[in-house]
Amino acid sequence: MIDNQVRIGVIGVGHLGQHHVKHYKTLDNVELIGVFDIDRERSSKISKKFDVKVFDDLNSIIEEVDALSIVTNTEHHYEIAEKCLRTKKHVFIEKPITAVVEEADKLLSMAEQNRVLIQIGHIERLNPALLALNQYKIKPKFIEIQRLAPYTSRGTDVPVVLDKMIHDIDILLSLVKVPIQKIQATGLSILTDSIDIAHARMRFEDGTVASVMSSRIARDEVRKIKIFQKDLYATLDLLIGSTEIYEVVNDKTSKYKMTIPFDYKGNTKLIGYHKPDLSKGDPLRMELENFILSIQGKQQPIVSGKDGKDALEVAIKIQEMIILDKH
Numbered sequence: 459m460i461d462n463q464v465r466i467g468v469i470g471v472g473h474l475g476q477h478h479v480k481h482y483k484t485l486d487n488v489e490l491i492g493v494f495d496i497d498r499e500r501s502s503k504i505s506k507k508f509d510v511k512v513f514d515d516l517n518s519i520i521e522e523v524d525a526l527s528i529v530t531n532t533e534h535h536y537e538i539a540e541k542c543l544r545t546k547k548h549v550f551i552e553k554p555i556t557a558v559v560e561e562a563d564k565l566l567s568m569a570e571q572n573r574v575l576i577q578i579g580h581i582e583r584l585n586p587a588l589l590a591l592n593q594y595k596i597k598p599k600f601i602e603i604q605r606l607a608p609y610t611s612r613g614t615d616v617p618v619v620l621d622k623m624i625h626d627i628d629i630l631l632s633l634v635k636v637p638i639q640k641i642q643a644t645g646l647s648i649l650t651d652s653i654d655i656a657h658a659r660m661r662f663e664d665g666t667v668a669s670v671m672s673s674r675i676a677r678d679e680v681r682k683i684k685i686f687q688k689d690l691y692a693t694l695d696l697l698i699g700s701t702e703i704y705e706v707v708n709d710k711t712s713k714y715k716m717t718i719p720f721d722y723k724g725n726t727k728l729i730g731y732h733k734p735d736l737s738k739g740d741p742l743r744m745e746l747e748n749f750i751l752s753i754q755g756k757q758q759p760i761v762s763g764k765d766g767k768d769a770l771e772v773a774i775k776i777q778e779m780i781i782l783d784k785h
Contacts, residue, residue, distance in 0.1 A: 586699050
């Protein structure tokens with residue numbers, strides 16, 4: 459446990475890494491020691507912008523800190539995290555945890571042996587629209603998730619399942635806490651050599667069914683979740699930050715401000731409608747703050763290394779099924 463300031467380093471200061479630097483500069487109990495990036499011009503620019511030291515090699519920055527954010531291409535996650543964990547440094551790894559499950563397993567084992575933390579950057583777990591569900595008893599029976607985005611060259615080095623759908627797989631596994639029984643998947647390559655559109659249908663051991671759709675060649679960006687369960691329907695828009703709850707209630711004195719009557723088998727029931735107020739916090743800042751507090755033993759990681767590995771394992775199964783289906 460670290461009681462005072464946690465010395466932090468950031469490895470990779472591209473589009474997302476710069477935001478890690480920005481937040482660490484202002485978080486309590488954090489001393490941002492420096493940054494490292496193989497792109498020297500980029501790291502120099504970030505150094506000047508945030509007044510932070512640049513390290514010339516990876517080993518040097520690892521030696522000087524207690525913990526590191528790894529914000530590089532997925533293909534480098536394992537080799538960098540391994541170096542950090544071997545020297546007993548805590549790591550925050552942006553999703554996905556690694557490129558393959560075997561690498562994730564090795565990192566988890568190494569972290570346990572060296573008594574350090576792995577936290578994974580599945581930022582959608584902290585989306586205000588999703589956090590609003592915490593005040594309700596959510597026991598889904600059917601979930602529909604859509605994540606669509608216009609084409610950009612960024613992220614096309616990996617299939618859409620590992621780039622976009624993995625967010626929703628992680629959300630799904632956090633909502634339905636039983637093993638997956640069966641997966642069906644299909645997908646297509648449209649603009650790249652990789653899978654650009656993917657759909658997966660999953661059935662869990664408790665009978666819950668989920669339909670997850672991801673695309674990176676849509677006209678408009680869409681990030682929506684619909685949850686159906688006994689006497690409750692929830693619709694979430696993760697893009698604009700909106701959550702709406704429809705729930706069967708017993709009478710007009712319920713907590714819901716608006717109720718809609720409906721008849722069923724001669725009985726009149728009420729559907730209560732509620733649009734909860736959402737938190738205004740920055741999800742990435744909240745993630746990194748949780749990382750620091752977890753290092754200090756004051757909290758548990760919101761998305762643990764095991765959570766990251768579980769999401770990766772399902773994503774790779776879906777990706778492999780799509781490849782087999784294509785052939």
